Amino acid sequence: MSTSRKIQAVFIDRDGTIGGSEEVIYPGTFKLFPFAKQSFEVLVSAGIPIYAFTNQPGISRGDATIGDFQDELTSFGFDHVYICPHQHEEGCTCRKPSSALLIQAAVDNNLELKNCAVIGDRWTDMIAAQRAGCIKVLVKTGSGEKDLAKYRNNQFFGEWLEAAPDFVAENVLEAVNWLLK
Secondary structure (H helix, E strand, O other): OOOOOOOOOOOOEEEOOOOOOOOOOOOOOOOOOOHHHHHHHHHHHOOOOOEEEOOOOOOHHOOOOOHHHHHHHHHHHEEEEEEEOOOOOOOOOOOOOHHHHHHHHHHHHHOOOOOOEEEEEEEHHHHHHHHHHEEEEEEEOOOOOHHHHHHHHOOOOOOHHOOOEEEEEHHHHHHHHHHHH
Protein backbone atom coordinates (compact mmCIF):
# COMPACT_ATOMS: atom_id res chain seq x y z
CA MET A 1 0.00 0.00 0.00
CA SER A 2 1.17 3.48 -0.78
CA THR A 3 0.75 6.35 1.64
CA SER A 4 1.07 8.94 -1.09
CA ARG A 5 -1.95 10.82 0.28
CA LYS A 6 -1.30 13.60 2.77
CA ILE A 7 -1.59 12.34 6.32
CA GLN A 8 -3.86 14.69 8.32
CA ALA A 9 -3.22 13.17 11.75
CA VAL A 10 -1.72 10.14 13.45
CA PHE A 11 -3.41 8.28 16.29
CA ILE A 12 -1.00 6.38 18.51
CA ASP A 13 -1.80 3.84 21.21
CA ARG A 14 -0.02 4.16 24.58
CA ASP A 15 0.79 0.86 26.35
CA GLY A 16 3.19 -1.30 24.37
CA THR A 17 3.34 1.14 21.45
CA ILE A 18 5.19 4.20 22.78
CA GLY A 19 6.49 2.62 25.98
CA GLY A 20 5.70 0.42 28.92
CA SER A 21 4.72 -3.15 28.16
CA GLU A 22 1.65 -5.25 27.39
CA GLU A 23 0.39 -4.34 30.86
CA VAL A 24 -0.90 -0.94 31.93
CA ILE A 25 1.72 1.09 33.76
CA TYR A 26 0.18 4.13 35.38
CA PRO A 27 1.34 7.72 34.92
CA GLY A 28 4.35 8.56 37.02
CA THR A 29 6.08 5.22 36.43
CA PHE A 30 5.41 4.82 32.69
CA LYS A 31 8.60 5.03 30.60
CA LEU A 32 8.78 5.85 26.91
CA PHE A 33 10.72 3.58 24.57
CA PRO A 34 13.98 5.29 23.49
CA PHE A 35 12.70 5.80 19.92
CA ALA A 36 9.26 7.19 20.88
CA LYS A 37 10.35 10.78 21.50
CA GLN A 38 12.09 10.87 18.12
CA SER A 39 8.91 9.61 16.42
CA PHE A 40 6.98 12.53 17.94
CA GLU A 41 9.67 14.97 16.79
CA VAL A 42 9.46 13.62 13.23
CA LEU A 43 5.67 14.07 13.16
CA VAL A 44 5.85 17.56 14.70
CA SER A 45 8.47 18.65 12.16
CA ALA A 46 6.19 17.37 9.39
CA GLY A 47 3.32 19.43 10.83
CA ILE A 48 1.17 16.38 11.57
CA PRO A 49 -1.02 16.42 14.69
CA ILE A 50 -0.51 13.50 17.08
CA TYR A 51 -3.42 12.09 19.05
CA ALA A 52 -3.26 9.54 21.85
CA PHE A 53 -5.83 6.78 21.39
CA THR A 54 -6.00 4.44 24.38
CA ASN A 55 -8.16 2.19 26.56
CA GLN A 56 -7.46 2.83 30.25
CA PRO A 57 -9.87 0.75 32.36
CA GLY A 58 -7.98 1.58 35.55
CA ILE A 59 -9.65 4.99 35.47
CA SER A 60 -13.09 3.49 36.15
CA ARG A 61 -11.56 1.40 38.95
CA GLY A 62 -10.10 4.53 40.52
CA ASP A 63 -6.46 3.53 39.93
CA ALA A 64 -5.77 6.82 38.09
CA THR A 65 -7.70 9.75 36.65
CA ILE A 66 -8.27 10.88 33.08
CA GLY A 67 -6.32 14.00 34.06
CA ASP A 68 -3.32 11.88 35.11
CA PHE A 69 -3.21 10.28 31.66
CA GLN A 70 -3.93 13.55 29.81
CA ASP A 71 -1.13 15.37 31.64
CA GLU A 72 1.35 12.55 31.00
CA LEU A 73 0.47 12.11 27.32
CA THR A 74 0.49 15.83 26.50
CA SER A 75 3.89 16.10 28.24
CA PHE A 76 5.16 13.45 25.79
CA GLY A 77 4.04 15.59 22.84
CA PHE A 78 0.49 14.51 22.03
CA ASP A 79 -1.72 17.32 20.75
CA HIS A 80 -4.87 15.77 22.16
CA VAL A 81 -5.79 12.69 24.13
CA TYR A 82 -8.70 10.32 23.45
CA ILE A 83 -9.25 7.83 26.26
CA CYS A 84 -11.81 5.13 26.95
CA PRO A 85 -11.88 4.99 30.78
CA HIS A 86 -14.15 1.94 30.95
CA GLN A 87 -13.57 -1.70 31.78
CA HIS A 88 -14.46 -4.26 29.14
CA GLU A 89 -17.49 -5.55 31.02
CA GLU A 90 -19.01 -2.05 31.31
CA GLY A 91 -20.22 -2.35 27.71
CA CYS A 92 -19.39 1.20 26.68
CA THR A 93 -19.36 2.34 23.06
CA CYS A 94 -15.90 3.92 23.12
CA ARG A 95 -13.62 1.01 24.05
CA LYS A 96 -11.38 -0.25 21.27
CA PRO A 97 -12.01 -2.09 18.96
CA SER A 98 -14.80 0.49 18.65
CA SER A 99 -13.93 3.34 16.31
CA ALA A 100 -15.86 5.84 18.49
CA LEU A 101 -12.72 7.61 19.78
CA LEU A 102 -11.47 8.05 16.21
CA ILE A 103 -14.84 9.34 15.05
CA GLN A 104 -14.97 11.79 17.98
CA ALA A 105 -11.49 13.04 17.10
CA ALA A 106 -12.54 13.49 13.47
CA VAL A 107 -15.50 15.62 14.57
CA ASP A 108 -13.43 17.62 17.07
CA ASN A 109 -10.60 18.30 14.61
CA ASN A 110 -12.33 18.34 11.22
CA LEU A 111 -10.44 15.26 9.99
CA GLU A 112 -11.10 12.89 7.13
CA LEU A 113 -10.27 9.56 8.74
CA LYS A 114 -9.25 8.01 5.40
CA ASN A 115 -6.35 10.49 5.54
CA CYS A 116 -5.37 9.52 9.09
CA ALA A 117 -3.29 6.67 10.44
CA VAL A 118 -3.48 4.50 13.54
CA ILE A 119 -0.31 3.06 15.07
CA GLY A 120 -0.80 0.40 17.72
CA ASP A 121 0.44 -2.89 19.12
CA ARG A 122 -2.89 -4.67 19.48
CA TRP A 123 -5.25 -6.10 16.91
CA THR A 124 -8.05 -4.08 18.53
CA ASP A 125 -6.19 -0.97 17.31
CA MET A 126 -6.24 -2.43 13.77
CA ILE A 127 -9.96 -3.20 13.96
CA ALA A 128 -10.82 0.31 15.20
CA ALA A 129 -8.72 1.76 12.37
CA GLN A 130 -10.37 -0.55 9.83
CA ARG A 131 -13.85 0.44 11.01
CA ALA A 132 -12.94 4.13 10.71
CA GLY A 133 -11.22 3.77 7.33
CA CYS A 134 -7.78 4.78 8.64
CA ILE A 135 -4.36 3.54 7.54
CA LYS A 136 -3.37 0.71 9.90
CA VAL A 137 0.17 0.23 11.22
CA LEU A 138 0.95 -2.54 13.70
CA VAL A 139 4.13 -2.27 15.75
CA LYS A 140 5.90 -5.41 17.01
CA THR A 141 6.50 -3.91 20.46
CA GLY A 142 4.14 -4.67 23.35
CA SER A 143 1.52 -7.19 22.19
CA GLY A 144 2.29 -6.62 18.51
CA GLU A 145 4.49 -9.65 17.88
CA LYS A 146 2.03 -11.94 19.68
CA ASP A 147 -1.03 -10.53 17.85
CA LEU A 148 0.76 -10.73 14.49
CA ALA A 149 1.59 -14.40 15.16
CA LYS A 150 -2.10 -15.11 15.86
CA TYR A 151 -3.01 -13.46 12.55
CA ARG A 152 -0.35 -15.37 10.61
CA ASN A 153 -1.41 -18.65 12.27
CA ASN A 154 -5.01 -18.14 11.08
CA GLN A 155 -6.34 -17.63 14.62
CA PHE A 156 -8.43 -14.61 13.58
CA PHE A 157 -11.73 -14.83 11.74
CA GLY A 158 -14.33 -12.49 10.28
CA GLU A 159 -13.72 -8.84 11.03
CA TRP A 160 -10.52 -9.72 12.91
CA LEU A 161 -9.10 -11.37 9.80
CA GLU A 162 -10.10 -8.43 7.59
CA ALA A 163 -8.26 -5.91 9.77
CA ALA A 164 -4.81 -6.77 8.38
CA PRO A 165 -2.31 -3.96 8.90
CA ASP A 166 -1.21 -1.89 5.92
CA PHE A 167 2.31 -2.05 7.35
CA VAL A 168 4.04 -3.94 10.17
CA ALA A 169 6.81 -1.95 11.86
CA GLU A 170 9.45 -2.95 14.38
CA ASN A 171 8.52 0.10 16.48
CA VAL A 172 6.68 3.44 16.42
CA LEU A 173 9.62 5.27 14.82
CA GLU A 174 9.72 2.87 11.87
CA ALA A 175 5.92 3.22 11.61
CA VAL A 176 6.15 7.03 11.46
CA ASN A 177 8.97 6.93 8.92
CA TRP A 178 6.92 4.58 6.71
CA LEU A 179 3.89 6.87 6.91
CA LEU A 180 5.93 9.89 5.85
CA LYS A 181 7.91 8.24 3.04
